[in-house]
Amino acid sequence: xxxxxxxxxxxxxxxxxxxxxxxxxxxxxxxxxxxxxxxxxxxxxxxxxxxxxxxxxxxxxxxxxxxxxxxxxxxxxxxxxxxxxxxxxxxxxxxxxxxxxxxxxxxxxxxxxxxxxxxxxxxxxxxxxxxxxxxxxxxxxxxxxxxxxxxxxxxxxxxxxxxxxxxxxxxxxxxxxxxxxxxxxxxxxxxxxxxxxxxxxxxxxxxxxxxxxxxxxxxxxxxxxxxxxxx
Amino acid sequence: xxxxxxxxxxxxxxxxxxxxxxxxxxxxxxxxxxxxxxxxxxxxxxxxxxxxxxxxxxxxxxxxxxxxxxxxxxxxxxxxxxxxxxxxxxxxxxxxxxxxxxxxxxxxxxxxxxxxxxxxxxxxxxxxxxxxxxxxxxxxxxxxxxxxxxxxxxxxxxxxxxxxxxxxxxxxxxxxxxxxxxxxxxxxxxxxxxxxxxxxxxxxxxxxxxxxxxxxxxxxxxxxxxxxxxx
DNA sequence: ATTTTATTTAACAATTCCGTAATATTACGA
DNA sequence: TCGTAATATTACGGAATTGTTAAATAAAAT
Numbered sequence: 001x002x003x004x005x006x007x008x009x010x011x012x013x014x015x016x017x018x019x020x021x022x023x024x025x026x027x028x029x030x031x032x033x034x035x036x037x038x039x040x041x042x043x044x045x046x047x048x049x050x051x052x053x054x055x056x057x058x059x060x061x062x063x064x065x066x067x068x069x070x071x072x073x074x075x076x077x078x079x080x081x082x083x084x085x086x087x088x089x090x091x092x093x094x095x096x097x098x099x100x101x102x103x104x105x106x107x108x109x110x111x112x113x114x115x116x117x118x119x120x121x122x123x124x125x126x127x128x129x130x131x132x133x134x135x136x137x138x139x140x141x142x143x144x145x146x147x148x149x150x151x152x153x154x155x156x157x158x159x160x161x162x163x164x165x166x167x168x169x170x171x172x173x174x175x176x177x178x179x180x181x182x183x184x185x186x187x188x189x190x191x192x193x194x195x196x197x198x199x200x201x202x203x204x205x206x207x208x209x210x211x212x213x214x215x216x217x218x219x220x221x222x223x224x225x226x227x228x229x230x231x
Numbered sequence: 232x233x234x235x236x237x238x239x240x241x242x243x244x245x246x247x248x249x250x251x252x253x254x255x256x257x258x259x260x261x262x263x264x265x266x267x268x269x270x271x272x273x274x275x276x277x278x279x280x281x282x283x284x285x286x287x288x289x290x291x292x293x294x295x296x297x298x299x300x301x302x303x304x305x306x307x308x309x310x311x312x313x314x315x316x317x318x319x320x321x322x323x324x325x326x327x328x329x330x331x332x333x334x335x336x337x338x339x340x341x342x343x344x345x346x347x348x349x350x351x352x353x354x355x356x357x358x359x360x361x362x363x364x365x366x367x368x369x370x371x372x373x374x375x376x377x378x379x380x381x382x383x384x385x386x387x388x389x390x391x392x393x394x395x396x397x398x399x400x401x402x403x404x405x406x407x408x409x410x411x412x413x414x415x416x417x418x419x420x421x422x423x424x425x426x427x428x429x430x431x432x433x434x435x436x437x438x439x440x441x442x443x444x445x446x447x448x449x450x451x452x453x454x455x456x457x458x459x460x461x462x
Numbered sequence: 463a464t465t466t467t468a469t470t471t472a473a474c475a476a477t478t479c480c481g482t483a484a485t486a487t488t489a490c491g492a
Numbered sequence: 493t494c495g496t497a498a499t500a501t502t503a504c505g506g507a508a509t510t511g512t513t514a515a516a517t518a519a520a521a522t
Contacts, residue, residue: 115426116426119414119417119418119426122414123414123418126414126415148408148409148410149408149409149410149451149457149459150410150451150454151408158461162452162453162478162479162480163451163452163453163454163479164479164480165479196480196481196482197481197482197483199481199482199483199499200480200481200482202499202500202501203480203481203482203500203501203502204480205499205500206500206501206502209500219498219499219500221488221489221490221497221498221499222497222498393467393468393469394468394469395468395469396468427469427470427471428470428471428472430470430471430472430510431469431470431471433510433511433512434469434470434471434511434512434513435469436510436511437511437512437513440511450509450510450511452477452478452479452508452509452510453478453479453508453509453510463522464521464522465520465521465522466519466520466521466522467518467519467520467521468517468518468519468520469516469517469518469519470515470516470517470518471514471515471516471517472513472514472515472516473512473513473514473515474511474512474513474514475510475511475512475513476509476510476511476512477508477509477510477511478507478508478509478510479506479507479508479509480505480506480507480508481504481505481506481507482503482504482505482506483502483503483504484501484502484503484504485500485501485502485503486499486500486501486502487498487499487500487501488497488498488499488500489496489497489498489499490495490496490497490498491494491495491496491497492493492494492495492496
């Protein structure tokens with residue numbers, strides 16, 4: 001799956017190991033990192049260290065049900081914004097109301113159809129990206145960058161830019177006059193779990209410099225690269 | 232109208248009491264005043280006394296469906312400008328055409344996600360001045376799209392287009408110069424509860440490209456597809 | 463029920479992009 | 493200015509993504 005962002009982490013909570021296995025299999029196949037707990041109490045503990053982006057949890061569980069678990073999680077500040085999706089045997093209304101009351105983001109009805117599940121999870125996580133990914137347009141000098149259509153213009157004339165190049169330019173331009181060393185750029189643009197050789201950055205910088213006026217991207221020898229506003 | 236200030240009033244119309252309850256619960260929690268009707272006939276009556284700012288109505292109902300109900304309401308001067316939002320099982324269904332035809336302001340796809348619902352309602356009420364043009368017609372360059380009769384012409388000559396193709400073209404053209412990845416297109420065009428493999432989109436894009444001039448639909452590798460206004 | 467059309471899937475081809483490594487060039491300090 | 497270390501440049505192969513076609517299902521129409 002994708003791109004530049006760290007792989008989302010999903011915590012699975014269900015007392016049925018078969019369900020866990022089914023979920024884990026399908027989610028990891030899609031590139032998600034998963035951890036699992038067999039009941040609500042374990043789930044709260046595990047969540048603290050695993051720090052999931054999204055929790056997929058059965059409503060009915062021994063020891064402590066999903067609703068109560070969600071309530072506890074929501075009280076902890078670090079899970080205030082974590083997405084919680086419930087798994088429920090059928091769309092039973094009482095449950096649904098209670099679930100949304102504790103801040104559920106969606107509920108998924110069993111039996112689980114893997115494709116549907118994945119699609120719901122993607123949709124949920126996508127909201128996240130859209131929120132944090134605020135700025136869609138950057139204007140610096142004659143350069144105009146528009147994230148909604150991945151377009152860049154130099155003095156009005158459009159530049160064709162493949163994805164990685166665009167992302168690199170976008171990142172640098174978003175943080176003008178700030179130096180980044182190659183490691184930092186790899187982490188922010190390529191993503192934390194992507195291993196590529198540092199020199200790869202040089203090549204992309206080169207390609208950018210072919211397209212936009214020289215002076216914008218400065219090299220600071222021994223330090224890194226920077227998008228400079230000055231001439 | 233749109234003088235919705237102190238407490239906006241929302242009329243809920245659905246034959247399923249559980250849905251009514253779910254909606255009423257979430258909306259009143261947000262501070263809206265609600266009333267409800269179980270079918271279209273009741274709805275018209277109740278609307279006269281309740282005078283809602285917004286009506287949230289299922290399309291499929293016994294006795295009288297949502298489309299017909301909306302048509303009747305629109306004929307009454309006091310509801311000329313009342314916002315009407317439809318609930319529908321899938322996106323971009325035939326009903327959408329009919330719905331917008333009778334002046335629907337938005338439609339919301341089931342299953343209902345309370346957060347999304349609330350935000351749609353807020354957005355609708357926020358619009359002081361109606362942008363009534365829930366465009367039934369789009370003209371971009373030589374392409375002319377008419378939603379009321381599902382017709383597309385290229386430079387005046389009519390194009391035959393099956394439904395999915397049409398919906399895809401319509402969606403892209405409605406949001407020109409904006410990239411969408413396959414997931415987003417599936418969600419917006421196919422609907423949230425339809426699960427087909429991502430590559431299905433490619434095939435439909437291909438078919439569109441056979442019919443309309445090449446340059447309109449651009450591929451942004453690793454990003455998605457876009458309807459481009461440029462040449 | 464049969465035929466036709468639309469839609470989805472799957473397989474393979476074509477393309478683009480990215481990462482690497484090899485080499486050239488530049489900047490800087492001694 | 494020379495040597496060294498760092499960056500710039502180039503070209504190529506592999507990987508990933510998309511294009512295309514055809515066959516399989518599904519839906520609609522007759």
